Each structure stands twice: as C-alpha cells, then as structure tokens.
Amino acid sequence: LYTKTQDPAKAPNSPDILEIEFKKGVPVKVTNVKDGTTHRTSLELFMYLNEVAGKHGVGRIDIVENRFIGMKSRGIYETPAGTILYHAHLDIEAFTMDREVRKIKQGLGLKFAELVYTGFWHSPECEFVRHCIAKSQERVEGKVQVSVFKGQVYILGRESPLSLYNEELVSMNVQGDYEPGDATGFININSLRLKEYHRLPEQGHCQIDRLTMRSRASSSAHLPRTGANCCGNL
Template identity: 55%
Template sequence: MKEKVVLAYSGGLDTSVILKWLCEKGFDVIAYVANVGQKDDFVAIKEKALKTGASKVYVEDLRREFVTDYIFTALLGNAMYEGRYLLGTAIARPLIAKRQVEIAEKEGAQYVAHGATGKGNDQVRFELTYAALNPNLKVISPWKDPEFLAKFKGRTDLINYAMEKGIPIKVSKKRPYSEDENLMHISHEAGKLEDPAHIPDEDVFTWTVSPKDAPDEETLLEIHFENGIPVKVVNLKDGTEKTDPLELFEYLNEVGAKNGVGRLDMVENRFIGIKSRGVYETPGATILWIAHRDLEGITMDKEVMHLRDMLAPKFAELIYNGFWFSPEMEFLLAAFRKAQENVTGKVTVSIYKGNVMPVARYSPYSLYNPELSSMDVEGGFDATDSKGFINIHALRLKVHQLVKKGYQR
C-alpha cells in the first residue's frame, strides 16, 4: 500500500512538477488547495491536480477563518514587521499549514509536503506549524532535497519536465515578478525589483490605483470595534454598511484600493538572514490598523499601551518567523486580549489619495476627560501639584549632573 502525502498545491509550475515527482517516487498524493482570497480558478486547479496524478483534491475555503482568527488577531497587537510591513503573507501561512495538518490526520497520511524554496521564509512558517500541531508527521520539502535539486536546477528544467510529463503550462505571458496574493494583500518581488534603486513601474501594482490617479474626493468611513475587533463599517456618504467580518474586510479592500491606500516598498530582513525587497499592496488592513490604533488612544491606559507597544515588535517578529503556534505567542495574545477589553467604540477616518486620517473617535469607555485636558477649565486639577511632580522627576537628573561634574573635576 502506497504511503500518503498531502501536498500544499497552488496549480503553478513548481507544485505541479512536485506533485508528479512525488507520484513517480511511489507516493499516493493528495493535493490540498487553500482559498485564502487569491483570484484563482479553483475548478481548473482541481482538474489540473487530478490530471497530474493526485488521487484526491481538497479545495478549502479558508477566507472567513483567515479574517476572524488571523487578520483580526494580528490587529489586536497592531502587528507590523520592522515598523512597516503588515505581514499579509506571514499571517496566512499558519492557517494554510494548520488545515493541511488536519487533512493529513483525516486521511491517515504519514507525510506533508510544500513547494517553498530553501531561501525564503515560507519553508520555516510551514514546517514550524507542522511541528507544533503534529510532530509525528514527516515533511517532504523538495527544494531542500538533494535528489530533487540535482534533477531541477532551475525553471528551464521544470518546464522541460512538465512538457515531458504532459503537465499543462500556461502559455499566457507571465508577469516578471514573484507574487503572493490573498485576501489581505498582494506582494511583488524579484525581476527588476531585485535592484533596490529601481523605482517600480506602475504596472507592478495590480490592486491599487496610484494615489495620483485616485478620485479627487474624500471618503469618510466610520469603523466600529468591540474589544479591539472590527464589527461594523459605515460609509458616511452613501450609507453602505457592512457587519459580516468577511464582507467588512472585502469592502475595506475595495474602498482602499480605489483610493490608492496601502502601497509599501521596503527592504526587509528575512528570518534566515537574507535581505529582500518587497512591494506590497494592503489597502483594507492599512485602514483597519490606523483606525484601531486611534481608538486605543482614548480607551487604553497609558502604561498598558506602552507595555503593549514594547511587545508589539516581538509579536510581529513571531508572526513573520512562523511561530504562530508557540508558547510565547499564547502568552502575548493573552496579554493583548486583556489590553483590548475596553477598546470598544468607533473611529471616523478620512480617506483621500492614499492617505488614511482619523478625524473623529468615540468610546463609551473613553479615558479622555475634556475638563481635565482643557486649557481653559481647571476641572478639578490642581496645577500647583505639577511643581512637586516635576521636582521628583528632576531629582535623578540633578544627581546625575552633580556626579558627572565631580568626575570631571
């Protein structure tokens, strides 16, 4: 009886060749296709997998779970890798790998396989998730397998093998970039973009219009949160209202994209130590992250916010590096969920030519006291108390200077 392997399958050249290669090595290959919002023909992908040799194909719609359990969870900690990247690819990988493990367990498979390269982050994200959720599963990673690498030294070898085995290859002109698309973002790498001094051509961008070409008209959105989670979006101009999590996020993508929101061009540090340039389009999440942070401004205690902000870079790093299912992630999420208990209310954002600007906010748990903050009203605050407050904090500075001058003498 053949050993079973569940292959994370996209329908592209690499995973199609891997599928056939695994079949020829004697495996019973079950192809698994994750729908996380990419614009693919899943019927055609399933048909291609079966023709290539898969004994069974799972096409799993993970979009709603992606939004509620992954994107919104990352939002709780304002996850942003190296202060800029909203982690669209990294957030999707643990979900994809988790479902792959579940299918392997259901099918009684001994192996899981993926097509991630040996230079990138995804190999780590997939394999750490496999290890965390089912350490008994064996992993086949062809792009780290000496036998596979000896046979396939580059794209030409893959194409020749596909043609020899009758694997359909798209004849349409391929975009000269390596791209990853899901509900949260689309990323663009490689090609001309490998030169960090090269300014991206406008045709790189497939989701968003250029801010220069965006409508010369403001869009006002009112975004509602409960315990840090988005629950409703209202367009204050045309009355459009979305409360379903998936529809809400798709609507934010739509509004953001047509207004040129969410473009990012950066050089980042991959987990394995290589620097990589990525060009990203993340319209909906950009709007949410800005609105959420603004609501925290009136609802979160100062010290709680500052502690959370100290932990946020580590949170983003854990997501980027593939440690979603780790003890340290459980620890951080417990703290972040506690910190979000009063992050309830609404924020109005003005969206205009690539910009997202909070212009109003309200919360029933607001810590903002107009009378205490007013420059015109005392509001029970005794200004003379500030003298002692400053003196206490100045003491340490005075001592430091006296000691410093003593050393100099």
C-alpha cells in the same frame, strides 16, 4: 506591480468618509458616511475596505526587511484594508486604553509580529502573547471616523462609551481634582536625577575615584600580611 491599489495620483478627487466600529479591539462594522453603505461581517467588511482603500491608492509599502536567516530583502506589499484598520485601531486604543497598558501592549505587538513572521504561530510563547494582547483589548470599544483620500488615511474623530479622555480634568479653566500647579512638584522630582547627572561631570568622576581609592585602602588594611614567616609554613 500593484494589483489591489491604483496610483494615488489617479485616485478620485473627493475623499470617502468611513466610520469604523470596534468591540474589544475587533472591527465589527463599517459605514460609508456619504452613501450609507454598511458591512458587518468580517469578510464583507474587509473586502469593502480593500475596495475603497484600493480606489484611493491606500496601503502601498516598499521596504527593506530582515529575513529570519539574517539576510536583508526588499519587499513590496499592498494592504489596503489593513492600513485603514491599523490607523483606526491605533486611534481608538489611544482613546480608551490606559497609558502603561498601552506601552506594554506595543512591545507585545512587536513580539507578536516577529513570531508570526518567523513561523512560530503555534508556539507556546505566541499563544501567551495572543492571550495578553486579547486582554489588553477588553476596553477598546467605540467608533472612529476616517477620511480616505489619495494614498492617505486621515483620522477625523472618535467616540467611545469607555473613553478615558476627560475634557474637564485636562482643562485649565475648570476647577477639579487636578491642580495645574501640582505639576511643578512633579517636574521637580522628575528633573532631580537629570540635574544630578549633568552636575559637574568631571567633579563627579573625581569623587568616584576618591571613593574607590578609600575603599581599596580600607580593604587592604584588613588583609593578612605576607612575608617569610608566612611563607615558611607552605
């Protein structure tokens, strides 16, 4: 059934350590840390990752998916190189991309996958999504080191000249612009709506009912009266 990956149980008993370099979100170089093997072109890089990942049984998936026409189908796929690149790319994104941009990009990624899956690559909406995703990748640059071993990809580390991670800023031991005590006010503000939501729900419903009744009574007071005299003009 599987042609590109071997059974993970039969995979080598020692991992391959790879370093993958990205520029603007695109893999541009892969190096095997153990033997120094290096590939730079997209095709060679992808074929080499297929070879290494396939040897370790990485990239198998067995899923039930929804077809465009609505029925469900079972799919068994192999994506050895793609699995390594997927994990490495997610890691360098988290290291270099702004939180809110990444949230939007994740939503666009799902939409992009849907458009490609359903055959709308040449649609204007797909072109728009591709441009947005490309924009989000401008700062995604750096190197990720991974271990490939018995069906799994493990992230070992990463580095980037455009990293948004600031060790001193997040440290509780180094004095900086951020004061850990500031979190108290932040937490209080964010918890306000939750406190209100859970505060005496039944009493809250009663208050809403009373407000509704007052509003209806007020509206009724301003309505024209109906009676025989009014109806006589009809």
